[in-house]
Amino acid sequence: MxxxxxxxxxxxxxxxxxxxxxxxxxxxxxxxxxxxxxxxxxxxxxxxxxxxxxxxxxxxxxxxxxxxQRVGTNATLKDTGDHIDWLNADRKKDWHYWRRYHEYMDTKIPWKALEALDGATDEVLSQLEDPDRQGSWDRRGLVVGHVQSGKTANYTGLICKAADSGYKIIIVLAGLHNNLRSQTQIRLDEGFLGFATLANTDHLPAIGVGLIDTDHSTRPNYATNRSENGDFNKQMAARLGVSPEQRPWLFVVKKNKTVLERLLFWIRNRVANHTDPVTGRKLVTNLPLLIIDDEADHGSVDTGENVVDEFGNPDTEHNPTVLNQLIRSILHHFSRKAYVGYTATPFANIFIHDKGQTEEHGPDLFPSSFITSLAAPSNYIGPGRVFGSTSSTPDNLPLVRQLKEEEYGPWIPQKHKNGFRPTWRGEAQIPDSMAEAIRSFILACAVRKLRGQGTRHSSMLIHVSRFTSVQSEVVTQVGEHLRTLRGRFARGIDLADTEALMREDYLQRFLPGMMRIRDGLTPDEPHSADFTWEEVREVLADVISDIKVREINGSAKDALDYAENEATGLKVIAVGGDKLARGLTLEGLCTSYFLRTARMYDTLMQMGRWFGYRDGYLDCCRLYTTSEMIEWFGHIADAAEELRQEFDNMVAAGATPKQFGLRVRSHSVLTVTSRSKMRNARPMHLTFSGDLLQTIVFLPRKQDVEANFDAGEHLLSSLGSALRPDEQRFLPASGANWKGHFWRDVPAPNVTSFLRAYRTHPASFRVVSPLLADFIDEMNKDGELTDWTVALIGGGEDMASIAGLEVNQMKRGAVQSEPMDRYSIKTLISPRDQAIDLTEAEWRAALSLTQKTWRGDKDRDQDATPPDEPRGGAVRRVLGFGAPEDGVESRRERGLLMLYLLDPAHCKIKELEVGKPILAWAISFPGSPSERRVSNADYMGNSVMWGAMNDWVD
Known part of the structure; x- marks a missing residue:
């Protein structure tokens, strides 16, 4: 077009x-x-x-x-202390900035997403204080979204509504780099200001919302501009003055010591209108402040030590880290203020000490007023849909191309130093796997052009090293490879082999891959058209000629100039490191080649630029990465889902953020976040209360499989006669819903003996059989986990026998073929399995809690309609804590062990394919407030949990 x-x-x-x-x-x-x-x-x-x-x-x-499309429901934990409800229909009648932003977004996002944006921003705004409220007030909150899910659109809408309501100074903390700050400024120019904040000119052309509303008298004021060097500077600070009657002021600033010190100096000397007679602190009492902290987990968190003393009281002499103290100081100089952090990876924010406070800087940035968890629209492609999780469907979208070590290692090893020069087959050239990835990108651009998306942006990400010198060498090699392709297609010289390779790639790999991805979509997701090779070939030369290579790092001068190429669409291969790892949006990202090996949940998740919205070209997208990264991202998806489930449970219980004793799953290699950000977290002795543990990684040796089968056979032989599924305490209307056998009132020693005999894989992380047996023994001391239900659960068609019992074997395909030291599956159990042998009251209470906490979030494998059967998290909570409103008492003495036989024909390990079934198991532990633990620090707990935990380890 x-x-x-x-x-x-x-x-x-x-x-x-x-x-x-x-x-x-x-x-x-x-x-x-x-x-x-x-x-x-x-x-x-x-x-x-x-x-x-x-x-x-x-x-x-x-x-x-x-x-x-649809959007799930949000959830908010809140503390209403010293908060007055104020947002109502009357306050919305004269909104101006929101009305035009709503109209601007009308063609950009589906109407259901726009309705959700309206509702979510209302929800957050209502948790802030009425800017017209006099006196002193302070509201601090956190909005947790998904990576690349539209947080900028959310806080732009919040800014519009806050300005309409009367907030006068709006400061956006926009990352650590100039290009990210500039990108954020451009977005806010379009969505809030309505004009392009060009540098060194008096003519500021209308853009975005300014094309809808041409009344210049309503234009907000601005103190920063969209250029790379457009941050708050000395010249602006020297001439800028504000007054209460003026239109709102927008500051888009980096989280940078010099910039924030300059801003703080300006506030103290040009804006403050009052001096506290007791402390002498200069205060702004006539201008309500809103700070939006984008990527709030990055740069803002106090990583200093000794926030509190040995008695848990705040150390008022504590010296916070520089950026943290400057942000807090800016807030501390306003009597009426609100702070809202935005992040998709809240791990670091969870570990902010809730009692951190100093006299000079005021309270720390713990979200004491509210935490809002945003649901993603159904067209969002996040970790759950790319990598799956143990709590979701195993049928994740086949977007990932797993790289073997020999496909990249000789070119750029995992460990290399600054100045390293990558070579392939002795030459300074890209490896074959990257050449394949570039062909995938070219084909994606061609298909998009044929679908009428030729003027849309298309991007490829290459992220293989954190060193800028190495990135520059990669840029050179990629550029040379692209020049060769461009020359061959433009002149037709030496083209035959290249054209044949492209044709084979399209017909044998790319097109079938597109079809497989579309097969993984649900019926309500639109399916795009395919094209013949002849149609694709016709546009290849033009597509290749349009592709640019950009180096995006602290040393390069390249920029992702999407705004300047809005009419034609930028086709770019972006090579970089940290600047590509967080916040910077790659428009129309189709292909990623990713070797970076950061070991922190939040850093890894933020590097996932491939998450987001891919409407009309999802089937063209490919991610090239290593088996280790696939495994790590799957584990991160589990950790994030566990955090959200715990959050939903706390919302249902009416808890406040300070009561939110979050636990974040740890990894044997990964850390939750950087060690410095976790100074307020301590390694804990481990509890499994309220958890589901399931074996999804199995040893590849035949003798281990046979030993585990024998352990299961010994257990079942000791249990006596089995019960049938229709002999459960309660049968729902749909019947037994599972095939197999079960036993009630099994003594704990039978279960622990089985666990100590079972051999788990070292890569199982938390699923370590002897450790679980030790935990059960510990809980038995308080009369918990003493009586077990054991179920042998079948699925599939082929039958197998164990302990004289016939059961259907489960079909669970291997997640990956590399490495060959394991057989890995995505998930083991079915959602209904944990509801085995519940009483009717327990079943209905668990169903009620399931439906109450259901968000309809597709990335969490949640349908729009809540299920008619209870899910595991709700079952474990009801058994552990009861449901007094439903007359259900806790049953912490009851554990559930589920056994499964996996068909070895699907394990992709020849030694195991013929032989005994692979015995797998899962354990569902009821929740418990017990302080009993076993010594293994697989969880990290935040300061809110300290009061209940006395068993920290060094």
Whole structure:
């Protein structure tokens, strides 16, 4: 499309979806393709000029896509102390900045996502204080989203509403680098200011919301601009003054010592209007402040030691780290202020000490007022859908191409030093695996062009080293490879072999991969068109000629100039390190080649630039990475899901952020976040209370499989006669729902003997059989976990026998073929398994809690409609703590051991494919407030948990 065509397309799209919403609302029905066609027929008579220059079929596809999407529900933990409810319909009547931002976003995101954005920003704003409220107040919160899920759009909407409500000074802390700050400024120029904050000019052209609202009298004020060096500077500080009656001021600043010191100096000397008679601290009492802290876990957290003394009281003489103290000092100089951190990786923020406070800097940034967890729209592609998790479906989207060591190691080893020069087959050239990835990117751009997305941005990420010197060498090699391809396709010289390779790649690898990805989509997700090789070949030369290579790091001068290429779409291969690892958005990211081996949850997750929205080209996306990274990201997905489940449970219990005793799963290689950010966290003795543990990694040796099978056979032989599934205490309307056998009231020693005999894989992380046996022994001392239910659960078609019992073998395909020292599966149990042999009251209480905490978040494998069966987390909580409102008492004496036989034919290890089934198991532990632990520091706990934990280890 040309620039004019895109405008026409957006105009028709906006009008069509408004009419569809009205008509569907009046009819009380869902939007259907027939309804879309009917509305477009009517619009075609009203807007003939626009319809003459647009692709109607593409418009229909876009409207169907938007109609099919949904958004889950958010959840908020809050503390209402010293907070007055204030946000109501009357306060929204004269909103101006939000109204135009809403209209601006109308064509950019589906209407359901726009409704969710409206609701989420209202929810956050309502937790802040009324800016018109007099006196002193201080609200501090945290908004937790998903990586690359639209946090910028969320806080832009919040800024618009806060400005409409009366907040006068709005400071956005936008990362640590100039290019990220500039990117954020550009987004806020478009969504809030309405004009391009160009440097060294008096002409500021209208953009974004400014094209909707041409009244310059309502323009907000700005103190920073969109240039790389447009941060708050001495010249601005010297001439800038504000007064209460002025329109709101926007500051977009880096988290940088010099910049924040300059801003703090300006506040003290140019803005403060009052001096505290007791402390002598200069205060701003007439201008309410809102600070938005983007990537709040990065740079803002106090990593200093001794925040509190040995008695848990705040050390008022404590000296926070520089950025933390400057942010806190800015807040401390305002009597009316609100701080909202935004992050997708809240691990570091969880470890902020809730009692941290000093006289000079005020309270620490612990989100004491509220924590809001945002649900992602159904078209969001996050860790759960890319890598799966043990709590979700095993059918994650096949986007990942696993790299073997020999495909990249000789070129750039995992451990290398600054100045290293990568070579492949003795030459300074990229390896074959990267050449394949670049071909994937070229094919993705070609397919997108054929689908009418040629003017949209398309990006490739290459992230293989943290050293800028190595990145520069990679840029040179990638550039040379691309020049060779460009020359061959442009001149037709030496093209035959290259063209044949591209053809084979498309027909044998890329196209089948697209089909497999689309097979993994649900029926409500639109499926895109395919093209013949001849159609793809026709556009290859143009596509290759458009691709640029950019080096994005602290040394290079390259920039991702998406805004300057809005009309034609930027096609870019971005090579970089830290600047690509956090915050910086790669528009239209199709292909990633990723070898970076950071070992921290938050750093790794932020490096996942491939998460986000890929509407219309998801099937073109590919991630090239190592087996180790695949395993780590799968574990991170589990850790993030566990955190969200615990959060949902606490919301259901009406807890406050300070009562939120979070636990974050640890990894044997990964750390939760940097050690410095965890100074307020201590290694804990381990509890498994409230957890589900399941074996998903198995030893590859036949003797180990046979030993484990024998251990299970010995256990089952000792239990006596088995019960049938229809002999459970309660059968739901749908019947038994599982096949197999079970036993009640099994003594704990039978279970612990089995666990001590079972051989778990060293890579099982937390699932260590002897350790679990020790934990059960510890809990037995208090009368907990003494009586067990043991279930032998079948699935699939082929039968097998154990201890004289017939059961169906489960089919669980191997997650990966490398490394060959294990057989790994994605998940073992089915959601209903943990509800085995519950009483009717327990079953219904667990179902009620399941539905109460259901968010409809697709990345968490949650449908729009809550399930009609209880899920495991709710079962474990009800058994551990009861449900007094439902007349259910706790049953902490009851543990559940589930046994499964896996069909060895699917393990991809020849030694095991013929022989005994692979015995797998899962244990469901009820929740418990018990302080009994076993000595293994697999969890890290935040300061909120300290009061209940007296068994810290050094």
């Amino acid at each position: 040309t620039m004019i065509d895109q405008k026409a397309f957006d105009a028709v799209l906006s009008m069509a979806q408004k009419l569809l919403l009205v008509n569907a609302g009046e009819a009380g029905t869902a939007i259907t393709p027939a309804m879309i066609e009917q509305q477009l027929d009517m619009l075609a008579t009203i807007m003939p000029a626009q319809f003459a220059v647009i692709d109607r079929e593409a418009l229909v596809d876009e409207l169907i896509r938007r109609a099919s």
